[in-house]
Amino acid sequence: MAVPQHITLIVDGEEHQVTAGTTGTELFADQRDVVVIRVNDELKDLDTELVEDGARVDPVAIGSPEGLNVLRHSAAHVMAQAVQQLRPDAKLGIGPYVTDGFYFDFDVEDPFTPEDLKKLEKMMLKIVNSNQQFRRRVVTGDKARAEMADEPYKLELLGLKGESAEAELDAELDGAEGASVEVGAGELTIYDNVDRKSGDVVWEDLCRGPHLPNTKIISNAYALTRSAAAYWRGDEKNKQLQRIYGTAWPTKDDLKAYQERIAEAERRDHRRIGAELDLFSFPEELGSGLPVFHPKGGIVRKAMEDYSRQRHADAGYEFVYTPHITKSRLYEVSGHLDWYRDGMFPPMHVDEVTDDDGNVVKPGQDYYLKPMNCPMHCLIFESRGRSYRELPMRMFEFxxxxxxxxSGVIHGLTRVRGMTQDDAHIFCTRDQMKQELSTTLDFVLGLLRDYGLEDFYLELSTKNPDKYVGSDEIWDEATNTLAEVAQASGLELVPDPGGAAFYGPKISVQARDAIGRTWQMSTMQLDFNTPARFELEYQSDDGSRQQPVMIHRALFGSVERFLAVLTEHYAGAFPAWLAPVQVVGIPVAEAFNDYMYDIVDKLRAAGIRAEVDISTDRFPKKIRNASKDKVPFVLIAGGEDSDAGAVSFRFRDGSQQNAVPVDDAVGRIVEAVANRER
RNA sequence: GCCUCCUUAGCUCAGUCGGUAGAGCGUCUCACUCGUAAUGAGAAGGUCACCAGUUCGAUUCUGGUAGGAGGCUCCA
Incomplete structure (x- = not known):
């Protein structure tokens, strides 16, 4: 019976003969960075006994994406153990890994304080240093329920698993934001944390795993970053639990690099730079999410808009203007009041006439602030009969x-209550729509590149079964057309099921910025429904009346948001064509003020935004001020320069170029602006 | 909208265990006239977000409102 049976494993690509029951720990004993193994595409604990003949076994290093996930998941367990030491009443929610870290949700009497987080970090260090083992144990449903009797949320997850078919459950749990980490497909498992010395089980959690072999690997390259509330299972109808976020890395240097990345993102925060560079503000008097642009920010915005207008004109767009408010009927016809009433400002009720007794003699009217431009553009289309010869008709409006x-979602310029969309609606025939989408996508990407964004991928948002109008055939046709255009672009295409607006599917362009973050930028939506609702039509070449197709598209999304993205992308150091001040002239001493003014006058005559710093600050201080303002070109002139009819450059990176003849310097700056050099 | 936290000079922030406040930067004045990221001295500047309550007395304690931060939910 106990005869050792030999099996063949394909270990890291090579065949190996081993005794059945050999563990990953034994196989990879000399590879210290291996923390889990992949057996036939499935991640398993390192101490898994391997019994299947012919199985593929691959080592997973801690630094690999999967290894990092396991590290962070295990760190979440250690944190939960510490939390239940600090707060024995804490009930466990879920605790998955996320990008760069992990979180764990707890139901506790009092929310966690920053002091609690410090305490918990210390308690975690104790657990980490005591080198507990993570030990996996398969349990029956009854056994799991018995052991989790004091954990109501775990029982709820077990209940879900019991009730529904497996596949369904996994889908549901995945939807519930990481819950599948707790009770995955297949068998139920509990992970015991076993004390090294005593062998006692000090903590346990219902968990799918896998985990690190022991807590020591977490080392002390972890940190608890913040606490916040989160709805249980991601549903705002449910109770709010207290969530603690943390991060964990293979080494202290990795942790430091991560923290430096976070600090860099903070330094680039457009709200901070916007204040430092005097670009915009949010006066409390106006209300939340309503920005004003100061003169410097106004220049950046105007430069962005001017270039956009020019490009749109070149691309055959026509410019239209529409009011900010309208009677309610427009948004009844468009369907917005049905779908988005909660997202619209409440109506202004006007023109009601009452008699002396308060009876309504003449009913009033509701006016709404407009949440979207498209219905108004439809009205322009239908203002007179249209011919197929006019199509495609491209209407553009800021x-x-x-x-x-x-109130809780408003954030800087990226999420506001009043904004300006660079909105266009293209009315075309069905035959034209594919070509039109394709040229629009090219146009969009080209323009984004001109603003300095280079790295894109596409997202295809398809029908939300609970939130759409129109027939399935129309949705299929629209979706397929968008998919074909997206694929033809050669860019990576990520599906976004259910992400579409109620009136049609969309492609969105996602852009990566200078520090690797992605932003949703432009969207292109194909819409058969709005033209139908407005009963738009044109006369075709055969004399029949046809309904046009409508393409909604915005490049910036909103001018405000795009300005925020560019501010963070450039960390406030805008390319010269967008910079509020393009040139600051700094005379070395007052005696050279006039010489400097002559140069700056030449620049201004060439349309350059140039100033002379004639403040009483000393020379080095002026350099410092210009640097802090991130001015692209600093021009310096003293005796050496004026004698030679020259000027000296100081660039933003601190490098210099001296004794440049004035006309050359002017030409160079004019060229840099005209070519939108970075 | 929900949870937690925050709001003190133009900005960044100290501080007051309840007796009406400080620093640095910025601003202004004076002196300095200088070659690549901070010259020195002096001055002005605050209804301690707003509104109530408790108190002899509130910037401080309590409640509410507004605004902000980080999350959650949402994002046409």
């Missing part, structure tokens, strides 16, 4: 819209 965003 359209200001107002949305009643929930």
């Amino acid at each position: 359209g200001s819209v107002y949305r009643y965003e929930k």
Whole structure:
């Protein structure tokens, strides 16, 4: 019976004969960075006994994406153990890994304080240093329920698993934001944390795993970053649990690099730079999410808009203007009041006439601030009969819209209540739509590149089965057309099921910025429904009346948001063509002020935004000020320069070029602006 | 909208265990006239977000409102 049976494993690509029951720990004993193994595409604990003949076994290093996930998941367990030491009443929610870290949700009487987080970090260090083992144990449903009797949320997850078919459950749990980490497909498992010395089980959690072999690997390259509330299973109808976020890395240097990355993102925060460079502000008097642009920010914005207008004109767009408010009927026809009433500012009720007794003699009317421009563009289309010869008709507007965003979501310029969309609607025939989408995508990407974004991928948002209008055939046709255009672009295409607006599917362009973050930028939506609702039509070449197709598209999304993205992308150091001040002239001493002014006058005559710093600051201080303002070109002139009819450059990176003849310097700056050099 | 935290000079922040406040930067004045990231001295500047309550007395304690931060939910 106990005869050792030999099996063949394909270990890291090579065949090996081993005794059945050999563990990953034994196989990879000399590879210290291996923390889990992959057996036939499935991640397993390192101490898994291997019994299947012919199985593929691959080592997973701690630094690999999967290894990092396991590290962070295990760190979440250690944190939960510490939390239950500090707060024995804490009930466990879920605790998955996320990008760069992990979190764990707890139901506790009192929320965690920053002091608690410090205490918990120390308690975690104790656990980490005591080198507990993570030990996996398969349990039956009854056994799991018995052991988790004091953990109501775990029982709820077990209940879900019991009730529904496996596949369904996994889908549901995945939807519930990481819950599948707790009770995955297949068998139920509990992980015991076993004390090294005593062998006692000090903590346990219902968990799918896998985990690190022991807590020591977590080392002390972890940190608890913040606490916040989160709805249980991601549903705002449920109770809010207290969530603690943390991060964990293979080494202290990795942790430091991560923290430096976070600090860099903070330094680039457009709200901070916007204040430092005097670009915009959010006066409390106006209300939340309603920005004003100061003169410097106004220049950046105007430069962005001017270039956009020029490009749109070149691309055959026509410019339209529409009002900010309208009677309610427009948004009844468009369907917005049905779908987005909560996201719109409440109506203004006007023109009601009552008699002396308060009876309504003449009913009033509701006016709404407009949340979208498209219905108004439809009205322009239908203002007279249209011929197929006019199509495609491309209407562009910097359209200001107002949305009643929930107070908790407003964020700088990226999520506001009043914004200006660079909105266009293209009305075309069905035959034209594919070509039109394809040229629009090229146009969009080209323009984004001109603003300095280079790295893109596409997302295809498809029908939300609970939130759409129109027939399935129309949705299929629209979706397929968008998919074909997206694929033809050669860019990576990520599906976004259910992400579409109610009136049609969309492609969105996601851009990566200078520090690798992605932002949703442009969107292109194909819409058969709005033209139908407005009963738009044109006369075709055969004399029949046809309905046009409508393409919604915005490049910036909103001018405000795009300015925020560019501010963070450039860390405030805008390319010269966008910079609020393009040139600051600094005379070495007052005696050279006039010489400097002559140069700056030449620049101004060439359309350059140039200033002379004639403040009483000393020379080095002026250099410092210009640096802090991130001015692209600093021009310096003293005796050496004026004698030679020259000027000296100081660039933003601190490098210099001296004794440049004045005309050359002017030409160079004019060229840099005209070519939108970075 | 929900949870936690925050709001003190133009900005960044100290501080007051309840007796109406400080620093640095910035601003202004004076002196300095200088070659690549901070010259020195002096001055002005605050209803301690707003509104109530408790108190002899509130910037401080309590409640509410507004605004902000980080999350959650949402994002046409």
